[in-house]
Amino acid sequence: MQNRTFIVTGTSKGIGMQLAQLLLEQGDRVYGISRGTAELLHGNDLYFHFQYDLSDLMGIEQLVKKILEQIPLEETEFLGLINNAAMLEPLKPIDQCSTEEISMNLNISLAAPMILSSSFIRQTNHLTARRKIVNLTSGSGSYPAPSMAAYCTSKAGMNMFSECVAMELAERLNPVEVIAFDPGMVDTELQAVARGKSTGEFELSGLFNQVYEAGQLKSPREVAKRLIERIEENSDTSKVVHTMES
């Protein structure tokens, strides 16, 4: 079996936690990043947790260096970066959002994955291992919605960022594969945040509640399985693959 290592952001809960769990079950090594701990993953010899707030953009290059120093790179045949962590809020019209709320969303959901990708590519360019970046995106990156401007803009940015980087890398020797993965609507805390708002506060909360009550949310485990299938596929490095999971 291939010796694989993954750096996954947002492993304390939701899709990131399930993804880490499944990768560990397959014998892969996982370096997880989140502000909180990843209780369910601790105790596994192949799991290494980095408690870090990704809104601290200036420390990311150093964080990637620290993680890479711990990975047995000479044995690693496949090295992945999964940019999964993101935040949904603020969920309100843009004129009600504070500077702090807008910049926090864009920093965590867009700037941090861009800097992680940049650092990851730069610091691993000397390796011969297969490398792949997966950027978690959303239908919100293609479909505008009221009171979701920050999230929709971050996800539209993730799509464009993935396309630009795939273009840049296509002509390189041992290029990094880049895909954008849209998981569809998944039963995680992110959904609970949207459902938990009153319709007065966030007009689309009714829609999020309807989808939940109709049992239409996917399980994080099912989505993580699909994500691993996409990771394992050989991606055409000349273009970004937008995987839309309906």
Ligand SMILES: NC(=O)c1ccc[n+]([C@@H]2O[C@H](COP(=O)([O-])OP(=O)(O)OC[C@H]3O[C@@H](n4cnc5c(N)ncnc54)[C@H](OP(=O)(O)O)[C@@H]3O)[C@@H](O)[C@H]2O)c1
């Ligand atoms: N759930 C859905 O329906 C859905 C739909 C489309 C796309 N997606 C995308 O799928 C991805 C995962 O979503 P999810 O539903 O699993 O979300 P979630 O349950 O809210 O989990 C988000 C993860 O990101 C981490 N995170 C948030 N802010 C962070 C920060 N400042 N620094 C470090 N880590 C941070 C959280 O850890 P800490 O809080 O411990 O820091 C947590 O582990 C996101 O990119 C999301 O946009 C989700």
